[in-house]
């Protein structure tokens with residue numbers, strides 16, 4: 206059963222269209238991430254779902270209820286802002302109790318639920334403090350507690366981790382994911398950090414310039430990007446503009462010939478992409494019968510801990526990056542200037 | 558040199574700057590306070606001709622001032638005007654500030670300038686203009702407004718208005734608009750969100766605005782000059798009128814009462830609302 210249904214949502218600012226026909230179905234308890242570059246319309250979409258920004262066209266349903274034209278206070282969404290927006294004149298407990306107070310939950314019951322949710326986010330001991338007396342991570346957890354305490358139909362999070370440092374981010378996002386699945390909250394999480402999206406979301410909505418580029422599981426998004434934008438935006442990609450050169454053959458603008466094995470390649474493909482981890486490098490002559498190969502020269506070797514990134518250059522000047530696992534033993538060290546043959550599995554190239 | 562503190566630009570907390578700052582503060586305090594202290598002091602002088610040092614001290618001038626009906630009436634009129642002007646400036650100024658702070662819309666700048674204009678236009682000019690306006694109204698309607706309490710109240714509302722608008726706007730500018738949105742998403746209706754979130758946060762600004770509005774009205778001389786009439790004269794004008802004929806400690810006693818009213822307002826307000834938070 207779908208919990209949130211968004212159909213052809215549009216936001217116009219005068220002639221400017223900032224959200225363009227966004228459609229999406231979100232299941233009960235699903236964790237969705239909106240991922241996209243800055244200014245692509247993530248916040249605007251979220252605000253339309255919350256009811257803070259009126260939609261120019263389209264519809265939004267929460268369950269069977271149409272909420273498109275309802276004011277925010279009749280929608281039953283929980284929203285965590287990027288800056289948290291905690292009420293500075295209220296204690297942690299009062300902040301968290303606010304939503305319950307609005308729902309006329311009786312005092313005893315409200316106190317019990319506030320205590321419960323505060324211990325859930327491990328803040329029970331700080332209930333009496335004012336927001337300004339908390340650290341950034343603690344404030345973030347208050348904001349989250351405040352939004353989940355009344356069990357909203359949908360939990361909306363607008364880059365809730367962006368004010369935290371790198372280590373805390375990872376910690377809090379794991380905690381967030383745990384809470385979300387424990388409570389079974391339907392959640393939309395806005396981020397422009399792909400790592401964050403890939404690691405917490407059930408499904409990712411990749412947006413660009415107000416449009417949805419692709420909706421899919423993290424694995425689908427990464428392994429089978431639907432558009433060139435998605436391929437370039439998620440992870441590292443070697444991208445070659447060019448055109449098809451017969452069935453199963455692609456010729457890049459700079460003249461490299463690629464063979465590929467995916468049957469579903471579009472006939473008007475204008476670019477070919479290969480993930481660096483699919484590229485392997487050998488010294489010496491091309492392996493016999495290996496069609497998916499390129500002769501090249503090592504240009505740069507960058508040690509990156511778990512892997513080594515080797516950038517090679519073909520005779521015509523095209524660059525290709527390969528990620529080699531440092532755990533693979535017996536691999537001899539490559540140096541700039543070494544001649545190599547790059548190869549990849551036939552199904553590795555993606556065509557757009 | 559590595560390991561030692563690099564020279565930083567002079568800051569206010571810099572040790573070498575401190576004496577200058579303290580000196581400046583002391584000088585400013587002396588300049589502001591000495592006339593006030595002198596007036597309060599003189600109000601207790603025994604001798605009628607003001608001379609230093611006094612021959613002795615007395616409370617007679619306060620008794621004398623209280624016995625003079627023009628001072629009593631002036632005081633009451635000013636107090637009433639101050640209260641009316643403050644109320645009007647709150648009723649008009651707070652909603653105006655709420656709308657002005659909310660964002661951009663056509664005419665916003667113009668409205669803001671208009672509301673703050675009474676601060677900029679010289680009082681005597683505004684007073685004269687208002688006087689002429691009220692006379693015109695009178696001629697057209699046959700109802701007397703100039704030289705009545707309500708004519709004065711109108712003028713004093715104009716004196717008070719910019720202060721509430723300015724201070725309430727200032728407190729709203731520092732207010733995160735997302736606070737209200739957060740309240741709305743949690744289920745608060747707009748009025749509830751205002752009552753529980755916006756209002757407690759702007760209250761210090763509103764109180765400070767009201768206080769300044771009251772004081773501005775209470776001490777106004779120029780705008781009222783043309784508009785006072787028999788039976789409705791403000792305290793500052795009574796003082797000026799009295800000074801035309803005589804200078805004795807009576808006037809110092811009256812001024813001291815005026816100072817006391819204003820100080821009491823400031824102290825009480827600060828006690829309950831922490832004025833510093835409004836700025």
Ligand SMILES: Nc1ncnc2c1ncn2[C@@H]1O[C@H](COP(=O)(O)OP(=O)(O)OP(=O)(O)O)[C@@H](O)[C@H]1O
Pocket residue numbers: 218221223241242243244245246247248249250397
């Ligand atoms: N009131 C407005 N008037 C005109 N354009 C607006 C308005 N609000 C937002 N926009 C534009 O809409 C686009 C989308 O904005 P939005 O805030 O939704 O982006 P975002 O994806 O959340 O970006 P970020 O990751 O930087 O937060 C931006 O290009 C922005 O300039």
Ligand SMILES: [Mg+2]
Pocket residue numbers: 247248249
């Ligand atoms: Mg945003």
